[in-house]
Amino acid sequence: MDTPPHLPPADAALLDLLAALRREEYAFTTITPASHARIISRKPEATSLRDIFGWSLPFRESALAPHLLHLLHTAGALEEDGPLRRSTLRVSSLDGLLFLHSAFPTVGADAVFFGPDTYRYAALIRAELPRLGRVRRIVDVGAGSGAGGIVAARLAPGARLTLTDVNPEALRLARVNAAFAGVAAELLEGPGLDPVAGEIDLVIANPPYLVDAEARAYRDGGGMHGARLSLDWALDAARRLRPGGHMILYTGVAMLDGRDPLREALESALPALSCTLAYRELDPDIFGEELDNAPYRDADRIAAVAAVLTKNERP
Incomplete structure (x- = not known):
C-alpha cells in the first residue's frame, strides 16, 4: 500500500499494520464491553491475531510475527504486561474494511470507541443516505474512529468529507482509517460543528449518550x-444545514415512564428552525447494565434511535 505523504512514521506504521492484517484475511466483530469481558475471562493469553488485535489479550512476543511486532513498536502501540506484551489498539471489521480503535478496556480519557453502536450507525447511514439525493459535503461530528464518515463518503463519490472530534487521538486514528479505506478526509479538532466553516449538505453523528461519572468525552x-x-x-446542525440539507443522527435515549425526552425536545424545537423530523427506534433495549446505576434509577430502558432532520427548501 502506498503511504500518503502527510502521515508521520508512527501513523504510517499503523497503515502498514492494517494492510498486513488484510493480507492475513483478519476479521473481527467488536461486541459490547460487558460481553467482551465474559469472553476474555475464558482465555488468559493470546494465541492468534484475533486474540491480539480483537480481544486485546496479552501475548508472548513469539506469538506475533516479527514484522507485525515491529510495526506495533514503531507506532507506539505496544506496552508491557508483566512478562507479556499487549497492543494498545484494536482492529475491527466493517463493510470489508478494517478500523483502528482503542484496546479493551476503553477506560482512558482519550479512548476511541468502536462497537455495536458503530455497526448500527453504519447500517443507518447505508439505509438513509441513498435517499437524500446528491450530497456535496458530509460532516461527521464527533467522528471517533471515522467509521461513519468513511461509510458515508463511499456512498457519495465526489463528496467532500470533514471529520471533527475533540480528541486528537481519535483524529489520528481516523486519519489512518480513512487512508486505508482510500477516502480523502479533512480532519478538524473541536467540539461539534464549531470548527466547520461553510455550507453543509449532510451532517452525520453518533454522539456519546450515556451518563459517565468520569465525564469521558467518548x-x-x-x-x-x-x-x-x-x-x-441536532439543533446546531439544523441551524447550519443549507436549504434541502439533512442530518442523520444515531444515538441512545433513556426512556422515562414510556416517554422519549429526546424526541419530544426535537419535535418541539425543529419547526422554528425550518426543519422536519423522521424518527424511529432501532433497538428497544441497549446497555441494560446501565440501569443498575444511580443516574438511571428512574428509566424504563435505554433505546437506540434514529433521527433524520431535513432543512426546508424555503424558510
Whole structure:
C-alpha cells in the first residue's frame, strides 16, 4: 500500500499494520464491553491475531510475527504486561474494511470507541443516505474512529468529507482509517460543528449518550440522562444545514415512564428552525447494565434511535 505523504512514521506504521492484517484475511466483530469481558475471562493469553488485535489479550512476543511486532513498536502501540506484551489498539471489521480503535478496556480519557453502536450507525447511514439525493459535503461530528464518515463518503463519490472530534487521538486514528479505506478526509479538532466553516449538505453523528461519572468525552452525553449532547448537536446542525440539507443522527435515549425526552425536545424545537423530523427506534433495549446505576434509577430502558432532520427548501 502506498503511504500518503502527510502521515508521520508512527501513523504510517499503523497503515502498514492494517494492510498486513488484510493480507492475513483478519476479521473481527467488536461486541459490547460487558460481553467482551465474559469472553476474555475464558482465555488468559493470546494465541492468534484475533486474540491480539480483537480481544486485546496479552501475548508472548513469539506469538506475533516479527514484522507485525515491529510495526506495533514503531507506532507506539505496544506496552508491557508483566512478562507479556499487549497492543494498545484494536482492529475491527466493517463493510470489508478494517478500523483502528482503542484496546479493551476503553477506560482512558482519550479512548476511541468502536462497537455495536458503530455497526448500527453504519447500517443507518447505508439505509438513509441513498435517499437524500446528491450530497456535496458530509460532516461527521464527533467522528471517533471515522467509521461513519468513511461509510458515508463511499456512498457519495465526489463528496467532500470533514471529520471533527475533540480528541486528537481519535483524529489520528481516523486519519489512518480513512487512508486505508482510500477516502480523502479533512480532519478538524473541536467540539461539534464549531470548527466547520461553510455550507453543509449532510451532517452525520453518533454522539456519546450515556451518563459517565468520569465525564469521558467518548462516553458522556451530559444532561437529560445522557441525551443532552445529541439534542445540542441536532439543533446546531439544523441551524447550519443549507436549504434541502439533512442530518442523520444515531444515538441512545433513556426512556422515562414510556416517554422519549429526546424526541419530544426535537419535535418541539425543529419547526422554528425550518426543519422536519423522521424518527424511529432501532433497538428497544441497549446497555441494560446501565440501569443498575444511580443516574438511571428512574428509566424504563435505554433505546437506540434514529433521527433524520431535513432543512426546508424555503424558510
